[in-house]
Amino acid sequence: MPQEKHILPIIVFAQFCCTSLWFAGNGVMDDLLKVFHLEITALGHLTSAVQVGFITGTLVFALLTIADRFSPSKVFFYCAVIGAMVNLGMTRQANSLESLLLIRFFTGVALAGIYPVGMKIASDYYRKGLGTSLGFLVGALVLGTAFPHLLKTFAGTGNLPWKAVVLCTSLLAAAGGLMILFLVPDGPYRRPMLKKDFSAFFSVFRLKAFRAAAFGYFGHxxxxxxFWAFVPLVLAVYQQVHPQLxxxxxxxSFLIIxxxxxxCVAGGYLSxxxxxxxxxxxxxxxxxxxxxxxxxxxxQDSEILLLFFLIFWxxxxxxxxxxxxxLVAQNAPEExxxxxxxxxxxxxxxITIFSIQLLNFLALHFAPFYLFLFLxxxxxxxLYFLFGRKRRSSAT
Structure with missing residues (x-):
């Protein structure tokens, strides 16, 4: 069994491997549009399909309190393997928009047992310095989300076919699940819920500090x-406007995302x-x-200033x-x-479904350079729920 100091790097790397599934479709979106003869609006629909699947999965997990009743490590593993297998479905030659939407939907369902469960595993190991630990964990999610764009960079040179990008993300996800199963046992601070408690789904929002943190997260x-979904589109339009570049x-896209x-890591230490x-x-x-x-x-015309701004953002x-x-974890009941x-x-x-689909709709009526105003x-x-309303919060 690994020592506790080795646990966090294992969780972080496994999270990176598994969350590469998230934007696996976006990383090869140009190829999907061409190979399967899809309209440009498929960008928003396929991105949203993952989100809808994730939402559906998290609702089921939350209602059944799966992450609190069963071993989080085993839940993570099973979802990673299922997500890896479903993701491979994108390489089928007979795919249509409908089948791709289903594939991305069920990938999102699998991710519901990866991302929040990974945070649950970390919170079961670390009480002191939880913000720093989750900083590494969400940082891994960000890199995992961006990683398909990096793989696509190699595909664009002709050295890596787009199907290999999909295969690579599936292999990474399976490897991440295996790492958690065999190297990360249930944490010392885990308190399993001994019976189903459907009221937990709603009762946590009665806590004021929890509610303030949750609503701050919703605005974020x-x-x-x-922003992540439409950065490649904005860059592509900027390239069209400035063909000399x-x-x-x-x-x-990989660098910006x-x-x-x-x-995330720096914010954890700064906090x-x-x-x-x-x-x-x-x-x-x-x-x-x-x-x-x-x-x-x-x-503006300076690509250096543009890239500096987008990377800062x-x-x-x-x-x-x-x-x-x-803040959510600290202000929720342990069980x-x-x-x-x-x-x-x-x-x-x-909430991300509505913002993505709003930008997807507005992209038909406005120049992409104005889309981000609506975010x-x-x-x-x-910010209003964090500070605009006078609340007392012990989590600072």
Missing amino acids: MWELYA NLNIPLL GSGGVA QRLGTKRTAATALLLSGLCCLFSPIFLL GLMVVADSPLFST ARGTALTIVNSIGFT APGPAFG
Whole structure:
């Protein structure tokens, strides 16, 4: 059995491996559009399908309190293997938009047993420094999400076919599940729920501090995945407007999204000095300002300034994610912590459906450079519930 100090790196790497499934479709989106003769609106639909699957899975997990009643390590493993197998379905030659939507949907269902359950496993091992631990964990999610874009960079050179990108993400997911099963036993702070408690799904929201953290997270989620999903489109349009440039869009997408992994880790350490709530609010404010100022930077001619702005935004847009999860975990009852994390994730990802589909619709009527303006209400909403209403919160 590995020592406790080795547990976190194992969980982090396994989380990275398994969450590469999340944007596996987005990483090869251009190929999917061409090979299966899909419309451009398939970008939003296929991205949303994963989110809908994740939401459905987390709702079932939360209602049945699976992460609190059963071994989290085994739940993680089974979901990783199932997700890996389903993901391979994208390589079928006979796919249509409908079948791809189903494949991405069930991939999302499998991810419901990976991302929040991974946070549950970490919270069962670490009480002191939980924010830092979750910073590494969400950082792994960010890198895993961005990783298919990096793989696509090699595919774009002709050295790696797009189907190999899909295969690679599936193999990574299976490997991550095996690592958790064999190297990460249930944590010392785990308190299994001895019987079903369907009321836990709702009762956690009666706690004021928990509610404030959850609503802050919901505002953050309005912005996060819509930004990630539409960054490649914005870069592609910028390339069309400036044909003299030769932007490597998959690589730049990886850098913009993946840079957030560094911010998650840095935010965890910074929160030890400034407080979790204050650090999360600062990142949320800065990402909200990026929404408001986005047209200024996206409409100017300097690609250096553009990339600097997008990478800065990529840092800020996700830096608060592990901090909100920390606040949620700290303010939830110990015996229902897994369920609390799962239901908050479920609602948060439900919100991403609306923001992604809103941008998908607006992309037909507005230039992409103005789309991100419509993400600004999310951070404003989150900040209002954190500070605009006079609440007492012990989690700072």
